[in-house]
Amino acid sequence: QVTLVESGGGLVQAGGSLRLSCAASGRTINGRAMGWFRQAPGKEREQVATISDSGTTKYADSMKGRVTISRDNAKNTAHLQMNSLQPEDTAVYYCACTHVAGGSYNYWGQGTQVTVSS
Numbered sequence: 001q002v003t004l005v006e007s008g009g010g011l012v013q014a015g016g017s018l019r020l021s022c023a024a025s026g027r028t029i030n031g032r033a034m035g036w037f038r039q040a041p042g043k044e045r046e047q048v049a050t051i052s053d054s055g056t057t058k059y060a061d062s063m064k065g066r067v068t069i070s071r072d073n074a075k076n077t078a079h080l081q082m083n084s085l086q087p088e089d090t091a092v093y094y095c096a097c098t099h100v101a102g103g104s105y106n107y108w109g110q111g112t113q114v115t116v117s118s
Contacts, residue, residue: 002107009112020080022095031100038091
């Protein structure tokens with residue numbers, strides 16, 4: 001069982017930056033893909049960025065050029081650097097990971113709120 005805990009959310013003005021962190025415990029993140037997702041009020045959850053065990057990254061079109069996902073397997077952590085934030089980026093951001101064998105994102109954190117004011 002992997003437990004994920006996000007941190008780093010908060011209130012920021014438009015154009016500002018935040019760095020979200022995801023700390024994993026219980027099991028190593030080695031061999032697992034890590035991802036960041038978000039859900040805004042009244043909207044479906046959407047994928048923001050993912051990073052494979054080998055370091056291959058993918059980004060949502062809406063956030064390309066503004067976010068960078070990274071991982072530190074030695075520290076069992078993942079991060080999401082977000083720049084040039086806009087009010088439409090306001091959402092709860094979730095960290096998730098897959099099983100070691102891959103597949104769906106089965107382990108989720110509790111989420112961290114990001115609010116961007118105009």
